[in-house]
Structure formats: C-alpha cells, structure tokens
Amino acid sequence: MRNFEYFEPKTFAEASALLTRYGGEAELLGGGTDLIIGMKDRTLTPGYVISLEHVPGIEGITYDDCDGLWVGAMTKMRAIERSSIVRERYTALAEGAEEVGSIQIRNLATLGGNIAHGSPAADTAAALLVLDAQVKIAGGEVERSVPIADFYLGPGQTVLRTGEILTGFSMPARSANSGSQYLKHKIRQVMDLAFVGVATSVSLSNGTVTDTKIGLAAVAPKPIRATDAEAIITGSSLSGEVLRQAAGAAAGQSSPISDLRCTAEHRREIVAALTKETATTAVARAQV
C-alpha cells in the first residue's frame, strides 16, 4: 500500500473542510473493505485518507411511525442485519446487508460505503431501491437529498461530488400490510459477489397488491427498477399468470453482460426466477 496522510476529524465541519482542502486527492474511509482493497492493489493511491469513524451523527438506526427509518452512512452491515425494526419492516434491507461478505467483513463494512462505492452489484442497492430510500448528502453547509434511483450514474459513478459526504439514508414508514425480500444468486453460499440480485417490496389491501417495487442489481450498468414488471403486478392479486408476465418483463428490462461466470441469457433467466420468488415471498410477508 502506498503511504498517505491520515486524518480522524471529530466534527462534520472538520471532515468537510479536509475534504475540500484535499479534493480529488483524498478518499473517505468508512469500513475500508472496498478502499483498502483498492489501495492494496494500487488501483487507488490517495494522498490523504479521511476516516469518518469519529464524525458524530452519521451512525446508527432510528425509527418512528411518522418519519420512518433512518440509517446512518457509517452503520455497519452487522448492525443492520441485527436490527429488529429493519428485520421486521424493512426485511429486504436486512437480507441485503446479511449477504455482504462474511461476518468478519460485515463488522467492518458500512452501508454508506456499499452505496458510495457505486458498484452495480452492491447487495444493499436493490433493497434501498424498493424501500424508497432517500440518500442524504452533505458538503460544507449545503445538504441535499437524492432518491436512490437517481444516485447512480454508471459503474463506480454516483452523483457524489468532490467535497461531499454521504450522511445516511431515510426510508418512509411502512405499514403492517407491506412486505419485502432480497434474494441474491451466487455460486458459493458465503462471500460470493451477486450474479444477480433482486428485491421486491409490496403493499396489500384486501388481497390486492396496491404498490409494487422491484429492484435489480448486477444486471445493468447501475442498480435499476423493473418498472414494467411493477406495473403488471400492481392492481393484481398475484396469480400465476401475473407472476409469469412480470418475470418476463423484469428480465426484459435488465441488460446483463456475459462474462466468465455466466452468460447474459442465463442472467436474464435468473432475473425472471428471482422476480417470481421475491414477489411471492413479499406478498406472503405482507399477509402476516
């Protein structure tokens, strides 16, 4: 690893000032599980590393029925998967967090790092898409909020500008008649990157699906919503025929690549299969 100057700002203002001073030569350090890999193989050679660990107010999970869920950017995956409110109401997010690496990695990896890194295969991205997350971003005095659907620009690229820090994610409150699931297709059960990741979230009213959101990871240059499939499911009571059509529509909206691990065609088949399965589970969870 090339050497660098290291900072541990104790306030947000200090972090922000350092980031502004060193600009493009600085990297923020969350849990480091992406950054340190990049620094070890020297694809990243920052002159300055700014740790966010001691910046107050950007870690933790809070919930209330009015404002919904807030998860700070520095919250560890392990804390997210262990949170009872996340497991209960924002199930897909707990399942996404739980898919990241191993326990040892999840004790380091943060939600903010997973998203800021910009990987189209990030395991929490599809869940955040279907749970309607707003990404909270602050730079200097200015704060902004960006819907997660608009946060990604392409592989490794996000709307984060030099000098900005991702502070957290907020998600609207969810009623008891909603349900969600994230499923990841992989070869090895632990520590494998997603071939395909699919999250589905639904709300039900009298047996009819009143709202559907489907998020796809690892099958397009960025995580995307399968809006055609959503439209097919919303208003239905999720019959076999509806599921079949929605699965086909989701596969049609994906644009996966072929690589050593898997062909694009096979990835599309997996999108279809996981769309069916997550929609079925999300509806079942909404009913209990």
Place this chain on the structure above:
Amino acid sequence: MRKHPISFTINGDLQELFVEPRKTLLAVIRDTIGLTGTKEGCSTGDCGACTVIVDGEPVTSCMLLAVSANGKEVTTIEGISSPDQLHPVQQAFLETGGYQCGFCTPGFIMAAKALLDDNLDIPEDEMRHALGGNICRCTGYTKIVEAVLSAAETMRANA
C-alpha cells in the same frame, strides 16, 4: 509520512505505538508486536486466517488499518487461553483433529469463539454459514465443524 501515536489493548496489555497509517492491524500484530499466531492468507478479506476480535466482534485484521484500532480492545489467538488451560474451542480443535497444516486454525478458532460467545445454541447449519468467511485448504471442514459443535457442548455444560 507522518506516523501516528496509537494505543490499544491487545490480550489485556496496553500497547502504545507509532504507526504508519498504511500499516494494517494484521501487520502491526505480527511484525511490530511479534504475536505471530494470527496468520496472513489472502490479505484481501477472503480467507479469514487473520481473524481477531476487536471490541467483542470478529474482524479480518488485514482489512483494518492499525490506526483504526486506536482506543480499542483487541484479542488474538494468544489471548484466549490461560497459562494452564486452553480455551474450550482450542481444546476441541485439538481433540477432534480440526486442523492439518494449521494455517487456517487461529482464524477459525477466533471466528468460532466469537460466534459461540454470541450464541451457544446456534444450529449446525447456521454455524456452518456463519463460518463461511474462513477457508481451509486441508481438512474438508468436517473435523472443523465437529470441533465447533463439541466446543459448544463443553461451553454449554460449563455455562
């Protein structure tokens, strides 16, 4: 490059060091402090050989900068036994033969200890899944799983 003063406890002893920010906790544990029980397999977070416990939670020490350990409590494989008695997980690996070359063993033992400290009644399938971040090239895992199950039994009996 500016070195940073850090202090943390390792196996109960306070260490006060000056470290280059690029040094990982693993490098400092092995090369500076001289505790070589913790192993470096992949150095990319994939194999678990470098697992240590920081503030009660297992982490891959190759993926953590030593400067980030400042103020924390670190436990390595050298810190879990007493002079006259192995930790039940160590004892179980020994008795069951949960190792061959032994390179993955300290990491497995630390990950298993942390897991059992969290939940002594963890079912076998969950335990296998939870140890998925540790790789062994020798044993085929059967004996490792047996060791962890046997350690859990001993620890339950002593609880």
